[in-house]
């Protein structure tokens with residue numbers, strides 16, 4: 001859908017560009033000026049802007065700004081990122097006034113964008129371009145203005161995380177990322193609207209890296225999705241099991257198939273790589289005839305590989321749970337099952353963990369998960385006991401998922417009580433539970 005008005009999403013609030021928004025004061029003045037630039041040239045410019053967004057912050061006393069412009073003119077999606085330097089460079093091309101000057105400015109704008117993006121087939125806009133009144137949906141967090149929701153995941157096409165992204169957001173554009181951290185950053189820098197990341201598997205357990213990253217980044221959990229994971233053993237066409245010297249895959253996938261591989265007589269070297277589909281891609285690109293990958297049957301299709309064995313996970317009901325992350329939290333509700341995820345550090349007092357857990361038990365709130373991670377900044381506590389000398393304790397952060405919405409009084413009271421026994425407490429998100437039945441899901 002083409003959209004010719006200009007909007008700015010500023011720290012989660014979407015507004016149509018108007019003189020009011022142009023009067024934004026420091027530290028956002030650069031940002032505001034940039035918006036005015038585009039507004040003035042927007043009428044005649046061949047560029048149709050679907051949506052603009054950006055942020056500005058102070059680093060070491062300097063203001064840095066980044067801005068994304070999405071152009072959805074052809075049903076395609078192009079995103080341009082500017083930094084402050086480019087914004088200033090761009091502004092120096094700016095002339096006020098009409099007629100020829102305006103035309104020159106339009107051409108300059110087009111040339112500039114082609115130069116930045118290498119994209120030169122921009123459509124001619126309609127002349128009649130009346131502003132559309134704002135509606136409530138303009139103020140909702142992304143998806144934005146008819147553009148496709150971009151969902152970051154770790155891996156390459158054919159990864160289970162890509163399938164999870166498409167299960168969570170069926171109409172989305174999946175955005176592959178090399179590492180989990182890159183998926184977090186893609187959302188933080190507005191290159192993606194959501195991230196979908198694995199947090200636990202029914203056979204392999206928790207994906208600790210993502211627990212650590214949840215704390216380090218400021219994204220919110222806005223949903224969860226459970227995906228049945230059906231692994232295949234993939235090799236190049238013509239390769240048989242007897243040719244194999246090595247099996248490569250994501251460490252979780254290797255762990256989920258450990259016993260089956262041995263049962264298949266594959267006591268060969270196992271090597272961990274970044275993701276399951278990446279393993280298939282690597283074998284295909286290098287035509288490796290002594291190596292197999294554990295990956296999905298979609299990966300077999302994409303990378304032109306043969307399936308040597310199907311359903312090699314150690315348990316037929318193998319399931320991975322993913323969380324959906326966004327820049328803004330969703331509004332918790334009580335009209336459907338919700339879960340809330342929190343992280344806390346307990347007080348040093350005796351029995352504080354028990355007291356935390358009983359705050360939920362007394363209110364009949366079911367805990368679905370508890371995970372502990374070392375407190376990296378303060379990993380050890382040394383206690384000097386006069387009788388037995390010095391003892392060392394490990395310090396932990398505790399992650400808890402419980403079955404209640406933050407809109408539920410019981411959850412609010414439990415967290416109020418928790419504050420008495422915790423030195424740190426953060427709500428990672430309150431979101432609808434995935435209650436879709438897993439049985440009958442097509443194997444991946």
Ligand SMILES: O=C(O)C(=O)C[C@]1(C(=O)O)C=C[C@@H](O)C=C1
Pocket residue numbers: 154155158159160161162198201207229250252253274275276277320
């Ligand atoms: O490598 C992939 O395909 C992934 O999507 C990652 C991942 C994981 O991290 O657990 C996702 C689901 C499966 O449990 C195996 C691997």
